[in-house]
Amino acid sequence: xxxxxxxxxxxxxxxxxxxxxxxxxxxxxxxxxxxxxxxxxxxxxxxxxxxxxxxxxxxxxxxxxxxxxxxxxxxxxxxxxxxxxxxxxxxxxxxxxxxxxxxxxxxxxxxxxxxxxxxxxxxxxxxxxxxxxxxxxxxxxxxxxxxxxxxxxxxxxxxxxxxxxxxxxxxxxxxxxxxxxxxxxxxxxxxxxxxxxxxxxxxxxxxxxxxxxxxxxxxxxxxxxxxxxxxxxxxxxxxxxxxxxxxxxxxxxxxxxxxxxxxxxxxxxxxxxxxxxxxxxxxxxxxxxxxxxxxxxxxxxxxx
Amino acid sequence: xxxxxxxxxxxxxxxxxxxxxxxxxxxxxxxxxxxxxxxxxxxxxxxxxxxxxxxxxxxxxxxxxxxxxxxxxxxxxxxxxxxxxxxxxxxxxxxxxxxxxxxxxxxxxxxxxxxxxxxxxxxxxxxxxxxxxxxxxxxxxxxxxxxxxxxxxxxxxxxxxxxxxxxxxxxxxxxxxxxxxxxxxxxxxxxxxxxxxxxxxxxxxxxxxxxxxxxxxxxxxxxxxxxxxxxxxxxxxxxxxxxxxxxxxxxxxxxxxxxxxxxxxxxxxxxxxxxxxxxxxxxxxxxxxxxxxxxxxxxxxxxxxxxxxxxxxxxxxxxxxxxxxxxxxxxxxxxxxxxxxxxxxxxxxxxxxxxxxxxxxxxxxxx
Numbered sequence: 001x002x003x004x005x006x007x008x009x010x011x012x013x014x015x016x017x018x019x020x021x022x023x024x025x026x027x028x029x030x031x032x033x034x035x036x037x038x039x040x041x042x043x044x045x046x047x048x049x050x051x052x053x054x055x056x057x058x059x060x061x062x063x064x065x066x067x068x069x070x071x072x073x074x075x076x077x078x079x080x081x082x083x084x085x086x087x088x089x090x091x092x093x094x095x096x097x098x099x100x101x102x103x104x105x106x107x108x109x110x111x112x113x114x115x116x117x118x119x120x121x122x123x124x125x126x127x128x129x130x131x132x133x134x135x136x137x138x139x140x141x142x143x144x145x146x147x148x149x150x151x152x153x154x155x156x157x158x159x160x161x162x163x164x165x166x167x168x169x170x171x172x173x174x175x176x177x178x179x180x181x182x183x184x185x186x187x188x189x190x191x192x193x194x195x196x197x198x199x200x201x202x203x204x205x206x207x208x209x210x211x212x213x214x215x216x217x218x219x220x221x222x223x224x225x226x227x228x229x230x231x232x233x234x235x236x237x238x239x240x241x242x243x244x245x246x247x248x249x250x251x252x253x254x255x256x257x258x259x260x261x262x263x264x265x266x267x268x269x270x271x272x273x274x275x276x277x278x279x280x281x282x283x284x285x286x287x288x289x290x291x292x293x294x295x296x297x298x299x300x301x302x303x304x
Numbered sequence: 305x306x307x308x309x310x311x312x313x314x315x316x317x318x319x320x321x322x323x324x325x326x327x328x329x330x331x332x333x334x335x336x337x338x339x340x341x342x343x344x345x346x347x348x349x350x351x352x353x354x355x356x357x358x359x360x361x362x363x364x365x366x367x368x369x370x371x372x373x374x375x376x377x378x379x380x381x382x383x384x385x386x387x388x389x390x391x392x393x394x395x396x397x398x399x400x401x402x403x404x405x406x407x408x409x410x411x412x413x414x415x416x417x418x419x420x421x422x423x424x425x426x427x428x429x430x431x432x433x434x435x436x437x438x439x440x441x442x443x444x445x446x447x448x449x450x451x452x453x454x455x456x457x458x459x460x461x462x463x464x465x466x467x468x469x470x471x472x473x474x475x476x477x478x479x480x481x482x483x484x485x486x487x488x489x490x491x492x493x494x495x496x497x498x499x500x501x502x503x504x505x506x507x508x509x510x511x512x513x514x515x516x517x518x519x520x521x522x523x524x525x526x527x528x529x530x531x532x533x534x535x536x537x538x539x540x541x542x543x544x545x546x547x548x549x550x551x552x553x554x555x556x557x558x559x560x561x562x563x564x565x566x567x568x569x570x571x572x573x574x575x576x577x578x579x580x581x582x583x584x585x586x587x588x589x590x591x592x593x594x595x596x597x598x599x600x601x602x603x604x605x606x607x608x609x610x611x612x613x614x615x616x617x618x619x620x621x622x623x624x625x626x627x628x629x630x631x632x633x634x635x636x637x638x639x640x641x642x643x644x645x646x647x648x649x650x651x652x653x654x655x656x657x658x659x660x661x662x663x664x665x666x667x668x669x670x671x
Contacts, residue, residue: 080308144347144380151344155353168352250341252308263548 008289012282017056019278020271024052027267055271064275065268067261074272077257082276083159085241085253091163092173093234096180101220101227103181104188108196108223109215119185126182135175135248142171153251172249176242180234187230191223198222221295228291235284240277309335313664324652324668331664338520346646347380356651360386360644363522367436375436377646384646390448391643392575392658394441396635397515397568398595404562407513409504411565411595416502417633418465419475423534425467426639433526434641441637443630445580445622448640449658453580455623458630465637473538481511482539488512489539511540516555517568519546523641528568556594567594571640575659582606582625586634597634605629 028048058065064074103123107116126134143151150168154161162169195201196219204214241255254273261269305311311333334353336342339361345351346358360381368375377386399411410416430438439448440463447454477483480493480501489511491501501509517528525546532542547555555564572592574580584590587606588598605625612618643660647653652668 080306139344143344143351147348147350150351151348152341152351152353165352247337248341250335250337250345252335252337256337260548264550265554 008286012286015282016275016278020056020059020275021052023271023274024048024055027270059275064272067266067269069261069264069266070269074268077269078254078272078276080157081241081252081254081257081273082239083157084154084162084251085246085255086238087159087162087169088153088172088245088251088253089176089234089238089241091169092176092180093231093238095173095177096184097227097231099177100181100184101188101224103185104190105192105215105220105223107185107189108192108219109211111193120189123182123185126178127186129179131175131179131242131244132248134178135171135245138171138175139248151249153246153249155250172245172251175245175249184227184230187226188223191226192219195219195222224295225292228288228295232284232288232291235287236277236281238284239280240273309333323665326652326668326670328651328664328667328669331667339522346384347378349383355646356648357653358384358646360646361522362434362437362641362644363526365435365437365644381646384648387645387647387656388437389643389645389656389660390439390446390640390658391571391573391660392446392449392578392580393571393573393640394444394446394580395571395638395640396441397517397566397638398556398593398597398635399566400556400562400564400595401598402562402596403565405565406509407565409502410509410511412504413479413502414632415475415479417636419472419538420535420540421465421633421636422468422472422475423538423540424465424531424636424638425534426463426637427466428530429523429527429639432530433523434639437644438639438641440639443626443637444582444586445626446574446640452619453622455626455630457623457627463637464631465633467534469534469537476511476538476540484539485537487539488541512543513541513565514543514545515566515568516545516547516552516564518549518552518570520549521570524568524570527638558594566636568636568638571638573659575661578659581609581622582629583610586629595635599629599632599634602629602632602634 025048028051055065062075064078066073067077070077103119107119110116138149139151142149149170150165151171152168153172154165154168156162156165201214201218204218209217239254240258241253243255243259245251246253246256247259254277258270258273258277260266261273313331315327315329334355336345339359342355342358343361343364345353346355346360348354360378364378366376366378374386374388377384399408399417401408401411403411426438426440430436430440439446441447442461442463443455443458445451445454445458447459450459473483473485476489478499480491480495480499481489482492483489491505491507491509493500494505494507494509495501496503515528515532517524519525528544532544535542549569552567552569556567556569572585577584582590582602583606585592586597586602587593588596588600588603602625605621605628609618609621609625612621645656650669650671652670654663654666657663
């Protein structure tokens with residue numbers, strides 16, 4: 001396991017270097033900016049590499065750069081944006097998991113019955129609804145009409161302030177969670193149906209195990225592998241934020257900040273935030289792999 | 305001020321000048337990611353952040369009754385009083401006459417600018433996405449608020465380029481373009497004789513343009529989409545490119561080179577140079593003549609207005625200049641949209657000035 005982890009960590013570093021190199025290159029190709037107007041858009045290959053290595057050297061010393069547009073360090077902007085995004089995306093993902101796993105199981109166990117049809121229909125509706133439409137409907141009903149929840153996301157600076165502001169956190173979390181539940185539940189249903197058709201389930205039933213035990217002990221665990229993959233793939237979003245929801249709910253989180261940075265040619269912020277999102281993607285992928293090993297011993301055997 | 309854009313100003317207790325007994329003690333500016341987000345919060349009186357003075361997007365405003373300047377407030381804003389401020393500005397977007405990808409030569413043709421203006425439906429935008437709020441731009445001086453600077457002849461004529469798609473098509477056809485609705489027109493009679501496409505326009509040159517616009521304002525997005533749709537009906541392709549306000553400005557002042565074609569950043573407010581004379585926007589050497597419009601007669605008329613010695617001479621010179629340049633269409637005229645200000649009842653913010661300056665030092669609150 002240690003050798004496997006070491007190998008994956010080295011791969012992760014290589015991936016991150018590649019991501020930064022690509023983003024650095026793409027940003028260099030983008031036109032515009034005051035410096036470009038003075039110095040010209042073109043630069044030699046040597047200048048590019050030199051700039052990249054200088055930036056990389058600063059990163060290794062903990063300096064993510066400085067935003068001239070916002071007159072703040074990228075680290076400060078990250079510290080301001082990341083807690084909001086982590087709270088928003090993390091809580092919505094946890095809620096989605098807590099709801100989608102049992103929903104998917106119920107659908108699979110009751111396949112073809114009324115509950116399955118109703119839940120599948122709802123999943124299709126939420127899966128196909130854009131977040132800005134869902135957010136607008138929720139805001140109009142719960143905030144503008146009923147004044148139960150806030151029309152914007154939490155504006156508190158720290159993660160504690162964000163998490164404890166239930167009134168303002170509810171609608172953005174609900175908007176994201178409803179769409180995510182629909183996605184996760186569909187994967188869970190499909191995986192559970194596959195598991196229910198496996199021989200080990202038949203064997204458990206033949207041994208006299210009750211339906212609840214079959215589902216809880218055999219179907220659930222084996223059906224979680226695709227969901228773990230999905231959660232692993234969601235990590236870049238959990239770190240990087242959801243631009244549409246953040247913009248709609250006035251949350252200056254990671255997604256909104258990086259979108260503004262790209263629009264305004266804010267080189268330092270775009271690079272710094274991309275690096276953090278890249279780390280999120282790599283960590284998510286790593287955790288997903290570890291999750292497979294925990295859930296399915298065959299994966300561990302295969303690694304030996 | 306923090307990096308999120310929140311600004312907090314507090315009352316200066318050392319100030320010894322006259323102030324209202326009920327003056328406000330703190331003035332906080334809140335950042336919003338869009339006008340719709342701000343409107344959502346405005347409608348939520350129980351929110352953690354309540355707004356005392358906010359803005360009503362025109363697309364959400366009830367249409368005012370005919371002949372009235374201000375309409376009713378939305379029912380969700382019953383605790384606010386609505387006021388309408390027409391800034392001292394003109395709304396337009398420039399052509400880049402210096403464009404180096406071929407379109408600049410087309411923009412230099414007056415017939416093209418006339419045809420293009422015929423495709424702009426200012427009245428439709430005012431009645432549609434602006435919900436009855438707005439005034440058509442007809443030249444370099446705003447028609448509202450009414451001032452002595454506006455040429456009476458122009459004021460009488462009003463908008464001379466109301467939407468007229470067939471006329472736009474005829475103008476193009478009469479000047480050597482193959483007008484094919486929903487296909488891209490091309491120049492079929494290159495040359496400089498009457499009825500030809502014009503100087504510098506090669507055979508086969510397409511009527512294909514990119515209009516960069518500042519995103520984030522709902523009515524402006526509707527206006528440019530309608531313009532692109534109208535243009536397609538005479539075989540003109542207008543590609544819309546949504547950008548941040550900063551990027552549009554960067555492009556128009558040349559930071560991205562001379563590749564831009566048309567750029568709509570909003571409006572020009574005549575402040576702090578309140579006189580709407582042409583040397584800031586329309587003279588060949590004007591610092592804010594981003595599209596590099598150049599016309600010797602226009603320059604002479606601007607100079608005459610600046611050289612005027614008496615108010616009467618000045619007005620005459622201004623009218624002469626406006627009557628000339630408005631017909632030359634140096635820019636694309638778009639509707640002037642007012643600011644719909646919502647102030648919570650009890651808050652006195654006084655008359656708002658047309659330069660949209662905020663003066664919280666004069667605000668007071670009494671329940």
